[in-house]
Amino acid sequence: MSETSTKKNDSLRVQDASALWHPFTQMAEYARETPAPPIITGAEGNWLIANDGQKYLDANCGYWCLALGCRPDAVERAVKDQLDRFAHSTLLGISHEPAIRLAARLVELAGDPFKHVFFADSGSEAVEAALKMVYQFHVHGGQPERSDFLALGDSYHGDTLGAVSVGGVDLFHAAFKPLLFPTRRVAPPRCYRCAWRGEHACGEDAAAAMENALAEHAKTLAAVVIEPFVLGPGGVLQQPKGYLERVIRAARQHNVPVIFDEVAVGMGRLGTLFAFEQLADGLRPDVLCLAKGLTGGVLPLSAVMTTSKVYERFLGTIEQRRTFFHGHTFTGSALGCAAALAALDTLSDAKFQKELRETKIPALWKMLGKLCDLPHVGDVRGRGMMAAFEVVKDTSTREDYPWHLRYGHRVVLAARKRNVNLRAIGDLVLCVPPLTITLEEIELLGRVYRESIAEATGEKA
Numbered sequence: 001m002s003e004t005s006t007k008k009n010d011s012l013r014v015q016d017a018s019a020l021w022h023p024f025t026q027m028a029e030y031a032r033e034t035p036a037p038p039i040i041t042g043a044e045g046n047w048l049i050a051n052d053g054q055k056y057l058d059a060n061c062g063y064w065c066l067a068l069g070c071r072p073d074a075v076e077r078a079v080k081d082q083l084d085r086f087a088h089s090t091l092l093g094i095s096h097e098p099a100i101r102l103a104a105r106l107v108e109l110a111g112d113p114f115k116h117v118f119f120a121d122s123g124s125e126a127v128e129a130a131l132k133m134v135y136q137f138h139v140h141g142g143q144p145e146r147s148d149f150l151a152l153g154d155s156y157h158g159d160t161l162g163a164v165s166v167g168g169v170d171l172f173h174a175a176f177k178p179l180l181f182p183t184r185r186v187a188p189p190r191c192y193r194c195a196w197r198g199e200h201a202c203g204e205d206a207a208a209a210m211e212n213a214l215a216e217h218a219k220t221l222a223a224v225v226i227e228p229f230v231l232g233p234g235g236v237l238q239q240p241k242g243y244l245e246r247v248i249r250a251a252r253q254h255n256v257p258v259i260f261d262e263v264a265v266g267m268g269r270l271g272t273l274f275a276f277e278q279l280a281d282g283l284r285p286d287v288l289c290l291a292k293g294l295t296g297g298v299l300p301l302s303a304v305m306t307t308s309k310v311y312e313r314f315l316g317t318i319e320q321r322r323t324f325f326h327g328h329t330f331t332g333s334a335l336g337c338a339a340a341l342a343a344l345d346t347l348s349d350a351k352f353q354k355e356l357r358e359t360k361i362p363a364l365w366k367m368l369g370k371l372c373d374l375p376h377v378g379d380v381r382g383r384g385m386m387a388a389f390e391v392v393k394d395t396s397t398r399e400d401y402p403w404h405l406r407y408g409h410r411v412v413l414a415a416r417k418r419n420v421n422l423r424a425i426g427d428l429v430l431c432v433p434p435l436t437i438t439l440e441e442i443e444l445l446g447r448v449y450r451e452s453i454a455e456a457t458g459e460k461a
């Protein structure tokens, strides 16, 4: 490296630790981490390139959003083409072509009963819009008392205050308690560390508890909010077969709308474009939140989809004040919509999905399955291309390491030395790769996990 580029890199490093406040990051620790965390200046394929020339397989795919890898060619081209036309125009009172096309495309792809699309800029804002939408729906229906939400413990729906109110991850949310509206919460199925009777009964107990909560509080519930199939950031907790169907049926029975937060699990992550496609008997939620992979992760954009029943309750004269008074300056960003249209071409492609389901997902789980033999891997869990494993002190008693010793992060640092970018939540090490990951890269990832766990826990690989 030349002297000038070394100087430039040193000054980037200094400014990174001084001017830039990173999200969900203890900056005091970050600033003294050695070797210093990579500074990304480029990318190709599924790999990030740092300013010192090191390359990293991005097994966290830009935090679960770069579904098509770091440089999805067709998406980037669509953004450039859109830039040649215009970058931004509002959807307040006038319209624009990319938003119209994307709304129509999403309606076509989602099928019944999703007929209408409301755009926002992030997953949190999609959830926020969904909460306000269903509440206003009840207000127009003459039931303003229906203002409570039923949600799952350990769920994560974003960081704005409404999304935090329905979230249930204590570590992230406890500090803000006085600012939040109260939410009814039921513990989710959680097989490895069960809040219920034990591993095999947890689905049964957890579903029954949701049915009871719905029956008991139906009259005051605005909606039930759920991350379907897998609670992502709250611990990659998968739901047993039949659980969601029971919750949806109970909600239907008591006339409570169901909001699916597919921000993490949608857009191909579980092997189908929408996670709801995997529900039995054609069951569907009433409101659907999409974000993360929607643009292939290239630009921030989110969407809330809903039914004609919800939408039509907002129709009326100006005097009736049924307008949905919600939106952001950049709602339905033209560049984001153009990116999403291009990303959907690939994500909805039958061949792409078939390869994902029949080759990549099985290969990923085969690789992860082998990690179970390691002395400190307590649990490997998840679904589709969203997985994680817990590093524990003792697998027979499931005893954790003292959390402040950051064993999960030690695995991350050991993997970084081996040119793989990972993320851990506590001692849960994540495996959420781009859907474009190759079989060779899955194999490499498996090798790096083994070596990194061994290094972090001081055992043989």
Ligand SMILES: *Cc1c(COP(=O)(O)O)cnc(C)c1O
Residues within 6 Å of the ligand: 121, 122, 123, 124, 125, 127, 156, 157, 158, 159, 227, 232, 233, 261, 262, 263, 264, 265, 291, 292
């Ligand atoms: C990431 C995430 C969100 C929040 O999305 P942002 O774009 O980060 O605001 C909400 N719900 C789930 C399930 C998520 O994984």
